[in-house]
Amino acid sequence: MKKMTGAEIFLECLKREEVKHIFGYPGGVVLDIYDELTRHPEIRHILVRHEQAAAHAADGYARASDKVGVALVTSGPGATNTVTGIASAYMDSIPIVVFTGQVPTALIGNDAFQEVDIVGITRPCTKHNYLVKDVSQLAYTIHEAFHIARSGRPGPVLVDLPKDVIQARTVPEFPKEIKIKSYNPTYHANPRQVKRALEMILSAKKPVLYTGGGIIMSNASEQLKQFAEALQIPVTSTLMGLGGFPGDHPLWMGMLGMHGTYCANMSISETDVLIAVGARFDDRITGKLSEFAPHAKIIHIDIDPSSISKNVVVDIPIVGDCRDALHQLNDLLKEKPPKDWAAARAQWLDTIKDWEKKHPLTYTWSDTVIKPQYVVEKLWELTKGEAYITTEVGQNQMWAAQFYKFKRPRQLMTSGGLGVMGYGFPAAMGVQMAKPGATVIDIAGDGSIQMNIQELITVVEYDLPVKIAILNNSFLGMVRQWQQLFYEKRYSATPMTAPDFVKLADAYGAVGLRATKPEEVEPVIRQALETPKPVIMDFRVEPEECVMPMVPAGKAMHEMLLA
Amino acid sequence: MEPRHTISVWVDNTPGVLSRVTGLFSGRGFNIESLCVAETLDPAVSRITIVSTGDEQITEQIIKQLHKLINVIKVVDLSEVEHVEREMVLVTVKAEDKSRAEVLRITDIFRCRVVDVSPHTYTLEITGNHEKIGAVLSLLKNHGILDEVRTGTLAIQRPKKD
Numbered sequence: 087m088k089k090m091t092g093a094e095i096f097l098e099c100l101k102r103e104e105v106k107h108i109f110g111y112p113g114g115v116v117l118d119i120y121d122e123l124t125r126h127p128e129i130r131h132i133l134v135r136h137e138q139a140a141a142h143a144a145d146g147y148a149r150a151s152d153k154v155g156v157a158l159v160t161s162g163p164g165a166t167n168t169v170t171g172i173a174s175a176y177m178d179s180i181p182i183v184v185f186t187g188q189v190p191t192a193l194i195g196n197d198a199f200q201e202v203d204i205v206g207i208t209r210p211c212t213k214h215n216y217l218v219k220d221v222s223q224l225a226y227t228i229h230e231a232f233h234i235a236r237s238g239r240p241g242p243v244l245v246d247l248p249k250d251v252i253q254a255r256t257v258p259e260f261p262k263e264i265k266i267k268s269y270n271p272t273y274h275a276n277p278r279q280v281k282r283a284l285e286m287i288l289s290a291k292k293p294v295l296y297t298g299g300g301i302i303m304s305n306a307s308e309q310l311k312q313f314a315e316a317l318q319i320p321v322t323s324t325l326m327g328l329g330g331f332p333g334d335h336p337l338w339m340g341m342l343g344m345h346g347t348y349c350a351n352m353s354i355s356e357t358d359v360l361i362a363v364g365a366r367f368d369d370r371i372t373g374k375l376s377e378f379a380p381h382a383k384i385i386h387i388d389i390d391p392s393s394i395s396k397n398v399v400v401d402i403p404i405v406g407d408c409r410d411a412l413h414q415l416n417d418l419l420k421e422k423p424p425k426d427w428a429a430a431r432a433q434w435l436d437t438i439k440d441w442e443k444k445h446p447l448t449y450t451w452s453d454t455v456i457k458p459q460y461v462v463e464k465l466w467e468l469t470k471g472e473a474y475i476t477t478e479v480g481q482n483q484m485w486a487a488q489f490y491k492f493k494r495p496r497q498l499m500t501s502g503g504l505g506v507m508g509y510g511f512p513a514a515m516g517v518q519m520a521k522p523g524a525t526v527i528d529i530a531g532d533g534s535i536q537m538n539i540q541e542l543i544t545v546v547e548y549d550l551p552v553k554i555a556i557l558n559n560s561f562l563g564m565v566r567q568w569q570q571l572f573y574e575k576r577y578s579a580t581p582m583t584a585p586d587f588v589k590l591a592d593a594y595g596a597v598g599l600r601a602t603k604p605e606e607v608e609p610v611i612r613q614a615l616e617t618p619k620p621v622i623m624d625f626r627v628e629p630e631e632c633v634m635p636m637v638p639a640g641k642a643m644h645e646m647l648l649a
Numbered sequence: 650m651e652p653r654h655t656i657s658v659w660v661d662n663t664p665g666v667l668s669r670v671t672g673l674f675s676g677r678g679f680n681i682e683s684l685c686v687a688e689t690l691d692p693a694v695s696r697i698t699i700v701s702t703g704d705e706q707i708t709e710q711i712i713k714q715l716h717k718l719i720n721v722i723k724v725v726d727l728s729e730v731e732h733v734e735r736e737m738v739l740v741t742v743k744a745e746d747k748s749r750a751e752v753l754r755i756t757d758i759f760r761c762r763v764v765d766v767s768p769h770t771y772t773l774e775i776t777g778n779h780e781k782i783g784a785v786l787s788l789l790k791n792h793g794i795l796d797e798v799r800t801g802t803l804a805i806q807r808p809k810k811d
Contacts, residue, residue: 209669210676217665220794234719268661268722392713395706 092221092252093122096185099228100129102260105156106145107519107538108139113160114200115187115249129591130517132548135540139512140207140241141242142172142501142538144182146476146513148175149499151520152305155182162187162200164208165246170506172242173211177503178326181240183231190250191219205246211267213241226582233264235639238271239390263470264447271389275406280414283385283402287415287421290359292434292574296342296371299326299502300408301365307331309412310355311362316419318431318612320438324365325487326502332356333471333491340447343371344637345484348445348646349438351637355644356378356437362386364408367397368503377642384569432611445487445635446649458482458557458606459625461611462489465527465555468611474517476500476510478534480564482557484633486529503566508537511554515541518550525553525615532584542594545620549567551616554622556587558630567632571647587624596620651702653682653779655734655804658697658715662688663746670697673718679703683736683801692721700802707784731807736782737800738775743793745769752792753770759785778802779805 094360096119100108108131112120123131134140137159145156159168165186175182189198205217214234216227224247280579284398287293301310301323307330314321314337321331322342331338342354354360360382364373372378378398386393386400387408394403404411414443449459462485465473471493477483477500492498499517503510528535535556545552557563566580591598595615601610607625612622635646660666667686674681684701689696701711708726713725726733744752752771756763759781765772775785779802786794 205665206668209672210664266719390717392717394713396710399706469761590685 087257089255089257091118091122091255093225093550094120094246095221095224095256095258096247096252097122097126097129098258098260099225100156101126103232105129105231108156108158109134109142109143109147109276111137111156111164113164115161115189116158116252118249119158121185123606130542131158132515134544136297137167138171138537139515139541139544140167141175141182141184142506142509143516143519144184145171145175145180145518146499147520148180148182148476148498148516148522149552151190152496153520154232154643155180155183155516157182158185159186160200160320162202162227164200164260165204168476169208169211169415169558170504171351172208172244173510174501174506175242175503176184176211176213178501179240179299180242181235183235184244186241186244186246187252188217188246188248189391191248192250193229194248195542197219204244206243208433209440211242212244215244215257217246218248218251221256224251225258228265229261230266231334232399234269252331261389264286265470265471270494270591273389273407273410274389275411277400279415280406280411281418283404284415284418286383286385286402287317287361287546288357292356292357292362293317293359294353295319295361295363295367296353296354297323297327297363298326298365300305301330304364304389306364306409307496309409309416309614311335312416313419314362315426316416316427318355318427318435319361320435322346322353324371324502325483325500326486327365329495329497332493334493335566340441341487342372342643344639345633345635347442347488347649348635349441351480351643351646352441353438355642357382362387362388362400366393366394366447369397372397372643373637373645374642375641377461383435406548414647433607440471443538449631450477453604455600455626456607456625458485458559458631459489460604460627461555461557461607461627462486462529464611465609466490468608468615469525469527473527474521476498476514476516476517476526476528478510478528478530479505479507479564480531480534481559481567481631482529482531482534482563482565485557490529507534511538511552512541514552514554515545515550517578518545518552527553528554530554530556531563532560533562533582536584539590541618542596543592546595550620551618554620556622556624557627558587558624559627559631560584561629563631564633566630570630570632571636572638586624591620591622596622598622598624600624600626602626651704653709654701654703654708655727655802656699656701656712656715657725657804658699658721658805660695660697661720661722662693663694663720666695667697668784668807669718669720670699670715672713673714676699677710679707679716683799685803687698687802698801698803718778725806726807727806733802733807734778734804735776736779736802738782738786739764739772739798740775740786740789741765741770741772741796742789743769743795744771746787752789755785755788761785762768
C-alpha cells in the first residue's frame with residue numbers, strides 16, 4: 087500500500103464510515119482536508135455560516151437518519167463555536183463526530199494564532215475526545231470515534247487534528263474491528279431482572295409506562311407499543327421520547343413533567359408501578375423529588391448504569407438496551423396464561439380518561455388574535471401529522487410538544503437537555519439534508535430564531551426547502567411567563583424587537599409570509615407547504631399567552647397551575 | 650461526618666486521563682480528600698487511589714460515572730472489601746533543648762524515621778494509615794510543625810486468606 091497524507095486518510099475513513107454529508111466551515115489549519123475534499127464528490131460538504139450551526143445540523147441529521155452526524159471546523163474560534171452544539175448533543179445522547187483543526191503539534195501550548203485547547207474545553211461535554219498526535223494513529227482514532235459515538239448510550243465525540251498530522255504521510259492501516267477493553271456497553275438486559283420486573287408489572291393495579299429518548303435511540307417503538315397494548319398500560323413520555331409512542335393512540339396520555347398534561351402528571355402521582363424506559367428522571371420531569379411517584383414501585387430500564395438511581399432510587403434496575411429489554415418482556419409475556427387485560431385495567435384507564443376530560447390540553451380561542459397553540463394545531467392538521475418538526479427553546483418548544491401529535495420516532499428534533507435557543511433552524515437543515523423531499527418545519531419563537539438566523543442563506547444556497555414557523559409574540563415568551571407568574575409582571579429584558587421577517591426572508595432569497603389574524607393562519611401555512619423553497623412564516627400571536635399546565639419549579643407534579 | 654470511601658481506579662496511562670477523572674469530580678460536585686496516581690507494572694496502565702466522602706448514593710454515582718469514562722478500565726470501592734491503607738508524611742518539627750528528646754521518643758513509639766537533622770529541627774518520615782498519621786501529627790503539633798507534606802492515601806486489597 088502506498089503512503090497517504092493525513093487528509094487522504096481522513097477522507098478515506100469517512101468513506102468507510104459511509105459518511106455522505108459533512109456540515110463544516112474551513113479555516114487555516116484544515117486547508118489540506120478541504121483541498122482533499124475536492125477529490126471526493128461522494129461526500130457532500132454543506133458550508134454553514136456559523137460553526138454552531140454545523141454541530142446542530144449534524145445533530146438534526148443524526149436524529150432523523152439514525153446515522154452519525156459529522157461536523158468539520160477549523161481550530162480556535164471554529165472549534166469553540168461548536169461547543170454549544172456538542173454540549174446539546176451530549177445532554178440528548180445524540181451520535182455526532184466533530185472534527186476540529188488544531189495548530190501544528192510543535193506549536194501546541196504556545197498560544198499560537200487560533201489555538202485553543204478544545205480537547206480540554208469539551209472534556210466534560212463529550213462522550214469522549216481525542217487529540218491525534220501522530221498520523222499513524224489517525225485511521226484507528228477516527229474509527230474508534232465513530233464506534234464510541236454510535237454505540238452504548240450514544241453521544242458526541244470530538245477529534246482534534248493538528249495541521250502537521252493532516253499533512254504527514256504514512257502507510258495507513260484501516261482497522262476492521264474495534265476492541266476497547268475499558269468500553270463494553272451492556273446491551274443484553276439481565277433476564278432475571280427482566281423476569282422480576284414482569285412479575286411486578288403483572289401484579290400492578292395502576293401501572294404507567296414513562297418513556298424517554300432511549301426508546302427513539304434504540305429503535306424500540308414497536309416493542310413498546312406491543313408491550314403497552316398487550317397489558318393495556320397507559321403511556322406518557324418525556325420531551326425527548328415524543329414520537330416513540332403514537333400520539334393518537336388510545337393509551338397515550340401526552341407528555342409529562344413541568345408542562346405535561348394534567349392526566350399524565352396525575353397518573354404519576356397515583357401509579358403503583360412506574361416503568362421507566364430510556365428516561366432519566368430529570369428535574370423538569372420529577373418536580374419536587376420527594377413527592378415524585380409517591381405510591382410507586384419503580385422499574386428502570388436504561389443502557390447507562392449511571393442514569394439508574396441517580397435522582398430517584400429504583401426498586402428494579404435493568405441495565406441494557408431498551409429494545410432488548412422490551413423484547414424480552416414481550417417474549418416472557420407470551421408464555422403467561424392469557425388474561426383479559428382490557429377488563430382488568432378498565433378502572434385505571436377510566437380514571438385516566440376522567441382526568442383527560444376534566445383538564446384536556448386546551449387554550450382560549452380568540453376571533454381577533456392568533457393563539458400560538460392554534461398555529462401548531464393547524465401545522466399538525468395541514469401536514470397530516472407527517473412533518474419532521476424541529477423546535478427552538480421556550481414556549482415554542484412546549485407548544486410544539488403539546489399540540490403536534492407525533493406519530494413516529496425521529497419525527498421531533500429538539501434540544502431537550504441543554505435547551506439551546508438557536509438549535510431548531512440548523513437542526514432542520516440537517517434533517518432536510520437527511521430526508522430530501524420530506525416536509526421539515528422549525529417551530530420557532532421570534533427570540534430564538536434570531537440566534538442562528540444567518541443559516542437562511544445556507545438553506546437558500548443548498549436548496550433546502552425548510553419551513554420556519556415563527557410564533558412571534560415580541561417577547562422572550564417563556565422567561566416573560568415566569569416573570570408574569572413569579573415576578574409580578576416585571577418584564578425585565580424580555581420585551582424584544584425583531585426585524586421584519588418577511589423582508590428578511592426576501593433579502594436572503596427565501597419566501598416570507600405573514601399572518602396577523604386567525605383566519606390568515608391556514609392560508610399562510612398552505613402557501614408555505616406548497617412553496618418548494620425555504621419559507622419564513624411570521625405569525626403575530628397573542629403576546630402574553632402562557633404555556634399551561636405548569637408545575638412551578640420545586641413543586642410536586644400534582645400541584646399544577648392549569649390556567 | 651459523611652463516610653470516607655477509598656476507591657481504586659485503573660486507567661489507561663495516556664495524557665489527559667487524570668484530568669478526565671478529576672474533572673468528573675469537580676463537574677459533578679463530588680469530593681476528593683486525597684488522590685494518588687502512578688504507573689503500574691504494566692506501563693500502559695496507571696492506578697489512581699481516590700479518597701472521597703459521601704453517602705451511599707453519591708458513592709454509587711461516583712463509581713458509575715468513573716466507569717463511564719472510556720479510559721477507565723476498572724473501579725473498585727476498597728471500602729467494601731478487606732484492604733490495607735497507608736499514607737506517608739514528611740514533617741519538619743521544631744526540636745530544641747528538652748523537646749529534642751521528646752520528639753525522638755514520639756518518633757520511636759510510632760516507628761517513624763528521622764530523615765534529616767538540623768540544630769533546631771528534625772525532619773521525620775511517618776508512614777501509616779489515616780488514623781495513625783493523625784495521632785502522630787497531633788502530638789508533634791505541641792512542639793511546632795514548621796513544614797509538612799503528605800502523599801495521600803494508598804490502598805491495596807488484602808488477598809483471601811484461605
